[in-house]
Amino acid sequence: MSIVFDPDDLSVPVMKFPLKDAVALNPHGNKNAFTLTTTSFMSMKPNNLDVPYKCVRHPSGGADWVFSFVYANLESVLPLLHEALFLSQQSRHELNQMLRERQLRKLAGKGNTFDTAMYLRDAINEKVLINLPCILRAPLVHSPGRLAITTECIYFQPLHDIEGNSPCKIHQIKDVVLCCKKKFKLQESIALELLFWKPKNPSAPRWETSSAFFVFQSPEECSQTWEAVVFHKQVGVDTPLGQDGTKIACKIFADALDSAKGSTDALRNNSSLGNTFLLEKATWCWQKHLVSNFHYLMFLNLLSGRTFNDLSQWPVMPWVLKDYTSSALDINDAAAFRDLSKPIGALNEDRLGMLKERFSLMPDDDPRNPPFLYGTHYSNPGYVMYWLVRAAPGHLLRLQSGRFDAPDRMFHSMQESWSSVLTNPADVKELIPEFFVRDLAVKFLQANEALPLGNRQNGKSIDEVELPPWADSPLDFVLKHRSALDDGRYVNENLHNWIDLIWGCKQRGAEAIKADNVFHGLTYATGEDLDKIDDEMHREAVEQQAQEFGQTPNQLFFKPHRVKAAASQHKNKTLVTEESDASCVVDVVRSILDHCKDNLDDELHIFVPGESGHKRQASKPKAKKQTNVNSDLGGLRLDKEDIQETPKDFSSSAGSKLAAFFSTSTGSKLASPFSFRRSVKK
Numbered sequence: 108m109s110i111v112f113d114p115d116d117l118s119v120p121v122m123k124f125p126l127k128d129a130v131a132l133n134p135h136g137n138k139n140a141f142t143l144t145t146t147s148f149m150s151m152k153p154n155n156l157d158v159p160y161k162c163v164r165h166p167s168g169g170a171d172w173v174f175s176f177v178y179a180n181l182e183s184v185l186p187l188l189h190e191a192l193f194l195s196q197q198s199r200h201e202l203n204q205m206l207r208e209r210q211l212r213k214l215a216g217k218g219n220t221f222d223t224a225m226y227l228r229d230a231i232n233e234k235v236l237i238n239l240p241c242i243l244r245a246p247l248v249h250s251p252g253r254l255a256i257t258t259e260c261i262y263f264q265p266l267h268d269i270e271g272n273s274p275c276k277i278h279q280i281k282d283v284v285l286c287c288k289k290k291f292k293l294q295e296s297i298a299l300e301l302l303f304w305k306p307k308n309p310s311a312p313r314w315e316t317s318s319a320f321f322v323f324q325s326p327e328e329c330s331q332t333w334e335a336v337v338f339h340k341q342v343g344v345d346t347p348l349g350q351d352g353t354k355i356a357c358k359i360f361a362d363a364l365d366s367a368k369g370s371t372d373a374l375r376n377n378s379s380l381g382n383t384f385l386l387e388k389a390t391w392c393w394q395k396h397l398v399s400n401f402h403y404l405m406f407l408n409l410l411s412g413r414t415f416n417d418l419s420q421w422p423v424m425p426w427v428l429k430d431y432t433s434s435a436l437d438i439n440d441a442a443a444f445r446d447l448s449k450p451i452g453a454l455n456e457d458r459l460g461m462l463k464e465r466f467s468l469m470p471d472d473d474p475r476n477p478p479f480l481y482g483t484h485y486s487n488p489g490y491v492m493y494w495l496v497r498a499a500p501g502h503l504l505r506l507q508s509g510r511f512d513a514p515d516r517m518f519h520s521m522q523e524s525w526s527s528v529l530t531n532p533a534d535v536k537e538l539i540p541e542f543f544v545r546d547l548a549v550k551f552l553q554a555n556e557a558l559p560l561g562n563r564q565n566g567k568s569i570d571e572v573e574l575p576p577w578a579d580s581p582l583d584f585v586l587k588h589r590s591a592l593d594d595g596r597y598v599n600e601n602l603h604n605w606i607d608l609i610w611g612c613k614q615r616g617a618e619a620i621k622a623d624n625v626f627h628g629l630t631y632a633t634g635e636d637l638d639k640i641d642d643e644m645h646r647e648a649v650e651q652q653a654q655e656f657g658q659t660p661n662q663l664f665f666k667p668h669r670v671k672a673a674a675s676q677h678k679n680k681t682l683v684t685e686e687s688d689a690s691c692v693v694d695v696v697r698s699i700l701d702h703c704k705d706n707l708d709d710e711l712h713i714f715v716p717g718e719s720g721h722k723r724q725a726s727k728p729k730a731k732k733q734t735n736v737n738s739d740l741g742g743l744r745l746d747k748e749d750i751q752e753t754p755k756d757f758s759s760s761a762g763s764k765l766a767a768f769f770s771t772s773t774g775s776k777l778a779s780p781f782s783f784r785r786s787v788k789k
Contacts, residue, residue: 108195108202110143110188112174120161123149126195130169132188140175141185148172149509156557157500160509200644214240214251214324219266221255226262226275228312234258237335242322243276244291244298246418247505254321256280256335260312261301263319276319277312278303281345284353284689286336287360288329289320289412290420292650293658295634296326296364299333300414302689304346317687320416347693348700356696359385363410363663385699386410386663392698394672399593400602401543405691407610408540411660415688418488418502419654424538425605426451427592431522436577436587438595447597448604451528452481452535453623462532463623480625481535484657490536493518497572498541498551500558514561520573521584543589545582552581603668611664630659 112122124145126132131144146169150161176184194202213219219240227233236256243250243263252265261283263276284302291298299321303314323329336342343353362385393403408422415421430436430443437443446454453459462480469478484490492503496517503511511517518524527534541547554560554570562568571581578584592598607613613622615631629652640646 108191110174110191117155118153120150120153123151123160124172125149126192128169129192129195132192134181134185135173135175138175139181140173141181141188143172143174144169145172146170151504151509152501154557157504158557158559159511160504162509200647203647204643210251211324213266214242219251219253221253221262221264222275223255226264226277227257228260228277232258233260236339237332239328239332240324241328241332244320244322244416245316246416246499247502249322254332256332256339259341261319261336263321276314278314278319279306279311279341279345280336280339281341281343282306282311282313283336283342284346284348285356285360285692286333286342287357287409288333288364289414290634291322291417293632293634293637293653294326297329298322299329299336300416301336302692304689304693307345317689318414318416320414348696352696352700355385355699356692359389359696360410362386363661388699389695390669392695392702394669395702396672397698397702398695400598401540401589401592402691402694404602404606405540405688406695407606407663408660409688409692411610411663413660418491419658420660421486421488421491422540423486423609423660424540424542424592425602426525426528426538427588427595427598429525430577431525431575434576436575436591438587438591441597444591444595444597444601447601450481450535450608450622450624451485451537455529458530458532459623466625475628477628478625479627480623482627483533483535484626484630484659485535485537486539487657488655490657491539493536494539494541495551496560497554497558498547511560514563514569517560517569518572519563519567519569521575522573543585543592545585545589548581548585552584599671603670606664606668610660610662611668612666614659614662626659627656629653630657632658 108126110124110126112124114121124143125147128147129143129145131142133142134140135142145165146167147162147164150163152158194205197205221235221238223235224230227235234257236258238253238255241252241254243252243254243265250265251267252263255262255264257280259280261278261280265274278301282304284304286299286301288296289298289300290296300318301321302318303316306313321332323332337354337357342350344350346353348356362383389398389403389406392398393400398406404424405422413420413422425447426445427447428436428443429445433443452462459480466478466480470476471478488506492499492506496503496511500511528536541551552572552574556570558570560569574581574584578587608622608624612618613624619625629649632649632653637646637649640649
C-alpha cells in the first residue's frame, strides 16, 4: 500500500511513499491538508522516462511531507488513508484477503453503478441488456468497474477515475470478432476475452486496443455475459466474418474449452466428449496451406487460453532457427533449423542426461508433487519481459522492484540467448509472437535513446540487440525470421511435432515423459486442483506460483497432430496482413468458411442458452444454405472456391493488441487509488 504523487509537470518525478515505512499520518493544522512522516520514498519516471527507480531513505525519525487538497475534502479522504495505513502493517496473506474483501464491497456498492445518463450513445432507443461488476485486466494492471452491454455497444466504466477525464471505454457490438471464456489465476470460465475489429465509421466509438479481458466474480456471471454477446442480434455484422462467421469463431473456442475441461483419458477413448469438428476444419485449412504457420500457431495459442492481456499466459512461439552466426540464411537448408520434435530442454544431450538422472531420483509417491525434468517453464512473466525490456521497460521495472537486471544477464544477443537455452539448466524459454511481426521489429530489438540499459562487462552497449550476420537491421531480421517460420521446408515438414509438445498428445502424461517434456507439477495446475485445497494460505501460494512461474496451455489435441501437405501441392494463401490477435482468428475462420462448407449450417444452430453457456440442440432440418456470409462487405462468399480479396478498410493495424501493448501507460500511478498534489516539502 502506498501514497503516490503524480505531478502535472512531466519533468518532475512521480513519487511513491510506501505506507509500511510511514511513522505518522495526521491532519496539517486547520488547513485542508495532511502531513505524512515517513522514512523512505521512491522517485520514478523523471521527465516521463522509464528508468530505474531511485529509493531515498531519511534519517531516523523520518521526514515530513505535506499534501494539500485542491478539490477533495480532507474529512472524506482521511479515513481512507488511515485504512490504507492499517492494511500496510498486515502480513501479505492478511493484506490480500482484506483487499479482496474490500474490492468485492466496492464492486457491489452503490458507487459502482453504470451511468446511463452520461454514457449511453442513444439514451432513448438504446437498451441495457446486461450490467455487471467486473475487473478489466491488462498486463500488470487491473481496473475494477462496471461492464454494460446494450442493444448497440459494449461499455466499461472504471470504478476509479485516476486520469481525471471521461473514463468509459466503448466499442460497437457489431465490431466484435470473437467472444470466448478464459481462465484467470487457474480458475476456468471466470474471465471473458473480446476481440475487436476496426469500425467502418472512423468517428464510431472504439476500444484503444484490439481486445479486452474481463474477470468476473463467478462463472455464472461470466456465462451470463458470454450469452449476452454471442446471442446478440448485431454481433460481428460489420466484421470481415459477418455474424455467422463470428458465431462459428465463438463455437470453436467454446468447444475447445469444453474439451479442456473433460477427462483426458475419456477424450482419448471417446471423442464425443469433446466436439472437435471445427478445430479439425481449422487444421485442414492449415494442412492445405490456406493459413500461414504463424496465424495457425497464434490461433492455437488463443484457443488454448493464451492472451496478450496476462503476462503469465502470453502466447508462445517456437525457436525456429539455430543458425545465428552465418553471413547468409538459407531457409531451404535443414541444418539451419532447431529440432522441432524435442522441447528446448532436451536439445542438449549432456544437459538432458543430467536432468533425467535427477528425475529418476525424485520420489514418485506424492501425487501433489510428481517428478519433473524442468523446474521452470518455457513461458512466464519473467521470460516475456526478458524479451520485451526495450519495448515495455516500465513493465519490467514493476516486476523487478524498480531495477533492471545486470546488462550481461539481459537480452542483448540472439546468438547468446540461443546458447543460453542450450546450456543453462534453468533456461528453457521459447520465443514470443513479437519475433515474427514486422511492425514491432524496432520496438523490441532497439532501445530508444533515453533508456539506460547500461554496458556489458566487455564495455559494449546493449541498447540494440546484437543480430545474426545474415540480418542487416531489426526489420530485416524479423522478415527473414518470419519467412523461416512460414516458408521454411523443414518447418512445414516438422511443425506438427512441436504442436504435439505444446498443445497435443505429448503435453502431459506418459507420452510427455517419453518425449522428455515434463515440467514442474504446478505449471499443470487447474481450477479443480485449487478446489481441493482447503488451506487458504496454501491455495493463495499455488495461485501466486502459477502466476509467476508459468502455466501450461490447455490441451487441444489428444492424438498426434496431422502433417502439413507438401509445398509442391499447395501454395500458402494468407487472407490478412494485419498482425493482431483478432486478425489471426479472422484469417483461420474465413478459410474455414471459404473451403469447408459441409455441415457448417448445423454449427450455426448450435448455440442455445443454458447453464453451461451453450449446448447442442436436437437435430433440425437443414436450413437453406446462405450464399453471402457478410453481404455488407461483399467480399466473402461460400459458393466460390477462390479466396476473395480483403476489404479495403481491413489493412489498418492501429488496433493491434501487439502494438498497443507497447504504447500503454504503465506508470505506478495505476497501482494505487491515492494520488495527491504536493504543496510543501519540509
